[in-house]
Amino acid sequence: MAREVKVMLGVVVAALVFAGWGGWTWLQAGNDDSIAYANTRDEVLSVARTQVATLTTLDAHDVDGGIDKWLAVSTGGLRDELAATDAKTRKALTGQGTVATGRVLDAAVSELDARTGTAKLLVSVEISTVKDGSPPVAKRNRFVAGMSRVDGGWKLSALDQVPLGAQ
Template structure:
């Protein structure tokens, strides 16, 4: 008779064990799901992607200028920049503007590739590298194309991320 009772309890114990294991797994899965939704790494990745997208657009903007409207081009540059870079651009004198308008060329920058190399969300700073193709079309001549590399710094402002440095990397530099 004792053997019969043990045989009847065997499936009951197995069922209880299965329920306990299933509940444990469900608890772990739920905790993992909630934790993934609040993961700082996810927020960091989103910020990095936003910095890259913004930086690419701003580098293209700052490597583009149409001689037909130099003042408007410089105004766009000022909208995309901050800090010392913006100060340098704002200090563009009338003689330089006249020279830019007088050369009769339209420069169009296109970012071929870019990568964020540093991001500090706490201080609101980032660095990236960008490879840019600049096509220069001059009235009456075929356009010429140059490829350039830039070290770029971005700073978070109340209006969003803006370029704070755009420095050419010389050919042959690593």
């Protein structure tokens, strides 16, 4: 009987040690900066994918509405540039009768500074264009996207096309 008590006591002690170690590890993981960084990276990636798709989409039948959507997802110099779209350019876009739809194929965060609220991403986009009465034409583009954290979350601060053949 004494042997059985010793074995049971050993099992209980081992279980308590394991539970203590597991609890300590769980607490440490919850306070790990790398988890917060990974969550921020995932948020930036998700937001950027949506916003780049928005910024590469424009319906000639609603140019003003499309530009309003662009302004909603942009900030800084990029937003200023988009807001400066004049009436002549808007009329030309309407006159072309083209509907462009951007779809992000792939994206990756290449730089992230969570402290300053800035990020850069590499983004591959397929832009399908349809002109009244003609079949759609798809073109793939690569972009470097800049993101900035603002009061309402992350927004695009830059979107630059990467030329073909660039490394």
